[in-house]
Amino acid sequence: MITIYDIAKKANVSAMTVSRVINNTGRISEKTRVRVRQVMEELHYVPNSAARSLVLQETRILSLLITDITNPFYTTLARGAEDAAMKRGYRLLFSNSDEDVGKEKEYLEMVLSTRVDGVLFSPAGDNSLPQLEKLHKHGIPFVLIDREVPGVECDTVLGDSRLGARLLVEHLFQLGHRRVALLNGSMKVSTARERFTGYAEALKLHDLPWDDRLVFEAGYGRASLGTIEEAVERMLALPERPTAVFAANNFLALDAVKAFRRRGLDVPHDLSVVCFDDLDPNSVLDPFLTVAAQPAYEFGSMGIRLLIDRIHGVEAGSPRKKIVLPPKLTVRQSSAPPRS
Template sequence: MVTIYDIAKKANVSPMTVSRVINNSPSIKESTRLKVEEAIRELEYVPNKQARSLTSKETKLVSLVIPDISNPFFTNIARGAEDKALQLGYQVILGNTDENKDKEAMYINMLMSSGVDGALIVPSSDDSAANMKRLVKRRIPFVYVDRTVDSVPADSITGDNLNTTRELVQHLIELGHERIGLINGPAYLSNARERAQAFRDTLILSGIQPNPRYMIETHFKQDNLDEIISKFLSLRENERPTAIVAANNFIGVNTLRALRSLGIRVPEDISVTCFDDPDIIPDYNPFLTVAKQPAYDMGYIGMQLLIERIQNEAPAATRKIVLPAELKVRTSTSRRGAQD
């Protein structure tokens, strides 16, 4: 294995000079730098990251911790985060928590022991506070993406849950729907709470009294929603929801599946909208009316915020960036007349 001593011998300089070139020290003459870099290329030397970190105090490694890599929304966040990290000279270690606080704690332990410079994190729940406090104690910079933990402040980049929910609900109201259901994530997630609050507020501002029977919590992972949909259908026909807002893409797709398995037509019997775009589903028609969040941009900008923190280029105050979604009206929603 090629070492800095081999580089030093070939370039006729000291090992310390090679180390300074590798760590971009400004005190090296340009002619010396070029000579060392030429030797590095000829010998195909790859710097050892852990050795570099002893002098530079940076590993150029960052961690991305997400709850479900199988969800295209989080996959796109990961793509954006990796693209920005590579652009700025960093590599990304990925952790997938499966929405599990204990598994998240395991990844927090791993990233602390591996000496990463910082982490971009989608918290698994409000209970992630204990994990986030450990990062604060170790002075490891981190940035929230998509969700936050209110009790542990940090830079964050999220979707506009409030205005996006209002837009989805208002779209259904404009189509004549008044009995609107919400299938949401659990209340221990910040984004689910915001969506539930905006759902209620939008109905009230439109003169519609929210019905607790129409607001159901599940989780954001893939699931069979037959039982939840059956609860709606067990109501008398003139009391059933005529439209449903699904709070993420998996819930939206599984709502379509459950309705189809129960013989309910979409949008003729029930209109369906959802957060995030599940991509084209070839075996399903109609396609969903969605609020498409800029997941790639969340990852890309979130990584920019993180690396600014790592390099001490960020302001002292925490930053909060909220990105709007794009409403894409398709054929899973249709007009309905006055309710019985």
């Protein structure tokens, strides 16, 4: 096994100099640094990261814990996070909670035992609070993305869910719809609460009456399919059924469209459907959905930059940052004027 002493001997420098080159510490001339690195390459030397982490009290490893890697929003977010981490010399561990607080807890226990330097975290919901308190207790920096948890003070990167909801519902109103159903996620998740608020604000702005029968709570995860089927049945059983549906995320919208089609209904001719978050650009779904698209890549890259700055004390003593990214309304074929 090649050691730093072998490198030092061939490069004609001290072992301490080799250590400083590896860890990028101390004052060393560029000529010496280049010579040492050339010798390391010649001898195929691989630094011992475990030993390095013990010396420097850092692993250069970050954890990304998200709720559903199959959702294109989170897939793109993960790419942004990974790219930003690698640019700063960090590696990224990916974990997926499936909107399950129990699974989330298991992954964060692993994070604590792995000695990562920080966590970029999209919580399953308000019940994630004990996990976040545990990270804080162990001194592990973390940044929340996409969702907030009441009672937690930390840096966050969020989307403007209220604005996006208003844009989508007002788009439907402009098409002539007056009975718009809300197919929402769990109200234990901050984005669901914000999208509910945006939906309610749009109704109020257009002087339209509130109707509890048009509001349905399912869940963001794939396990909510049965709940969506039940919600669709209830929608269609109403004496005056809705002419449009605002789904709080793309998976809810997809499952709703499929449920309508199974019942012989056409989107958008029988019902319009709009939603938060875009689909995979290679999706074969027809019609393509009208969406409030969020800059998913920026969620990941900004979150990582905030996290690394906290790790290195760049923001030490400064107030926690809350970055809110605006959505963009993208109108496609899933929304059309109601049948007269």
